[in-house]
Amino acid sequence: MQHLPVRPDVQRCQRWRGGRASYRPAREVIDTERFEVVPLSESDAKAFVGQHHYSHSYPAARFRAGLVSHHWGRRARLEGVAVFSQPMNQLAGPRHAGLPPARVVELGRFVLLDETAANAETFFLARAFAELRVALPKVGACLAYSDPVPRASLGGEIVFPGHYGCIYQAASGGAYLGRATARTLLLTPDGRVVSARTLSKLRNDERGAAYAYRQLRDAGAPARRPGEDGAAYLDRALADGGFRRQRHPGNHLYLFPVGGPAARRRLAREIGRGHPYPKGVDRPYVEC
Missing domain, CATH: 3.40.630 (Aminopeptidase)
Incomplete structure (x- = not known):
């Protein structure tokens, strides 16, 4: 755009x-x-x-x-x-x-x-x-x-x-x-904002975590490993997936x-x- x-x-x-x-x-x-x-x-x-x-x-x-x-x-x-x-x-x-x-x-x-x-x-x-x-x-x-x-x-x-x-x-x-x-924004590689609530659901494996996972995958995050808990996956995905933080x-x-x-x-x-x-x-x- x-x-x-x-x-x-x-x-x-x-x-x-x-x-x-x-x-x-x-x-x-x-x-x-x-x-x-x-x-x-x-x-x-x-x-x-x-x-x-x-x-x-x-x-x-x-x-x-x-x-x-x-x-x-x-x-x-x-x-x-x-x-x-x-x-x-x-x-x-x-x-x-x-x-x-x-x-x-x-x-x-x-x-x-x-x-x-x-x-x-x-x-x-x-x-x-x-x-x-x-x-x-x-x-x-x-x-x-x-x-x-x-x-x-x-x-x-x-x-x-x-x-x-x-x-x-x-x-x-x-x-x-x-x-x-x-606040601090988390940006996907294409510049979209990932909400804090989305991250929380995935980190804590709450209801809605599957949808949050799909959002990150669509944004370029790596796949979740077998047996990997939400917190560990999120830390790895944000480090390896091209995500950026921007102060707002x-x-x-x-x-x-x-x-x-x-x-x-x-x-x-x-x-x-x-x-x-x-x-x-x-x-x-x-x-x-």
Whole structure:
């Protein structure tokens, strides 16, 4: 996957197709009369995200919304998916929004096709929030993370350009809360991230260890030896399989009040205007 560096003053909007990123000029305008945002089934959302998002992975969804286009002479077409998921960290809701975990969701995936005009993001996100309020009226806040650290394959090919949350800054009502927790990433030879939970399952031979093993094998890890326990195999695989570690300073974190009008106003007062917005990724690759 190639991504060419652009000048810092040029903003472009990221799109996806078949797991590959592309970019559209930020000043494009969509014809909103030709689009609608609707609740989406789990199967349709999962298939779209699995096909087009670079990670080919799908989070634990609580609600899904789809961006559907209606162009003259063409059948209705799904052009984008927003997945509101259970936050990975159950303490994130209480810590950042002052709400119990059940009342907080995370924007786990936000994917639009490469043919969709640039400003579709803000149109789609605002209406996806409206659909979320109808479907899950007790949810009071949505967390949205943007990962500003580009990643490359062993061959130097940029497989993830990084993004600083331009669309979250353009959306109304949100606040930037700073960086999430710093951590160290484990990268496969092709530049993908292996989650800490995947490693834990395999190291401890927990339920799901077989799936974790297949993930590592698909990424180029050696085969497990007969009788080799999970911990010993993992140490050997990470040493011999071309895996790398990369320090990560933490994702950017945005918070959006999404409850009823009174609840949104109250939470907005509590979080205030947040910190100044970041204006670039952590390396010279710019995405919007």
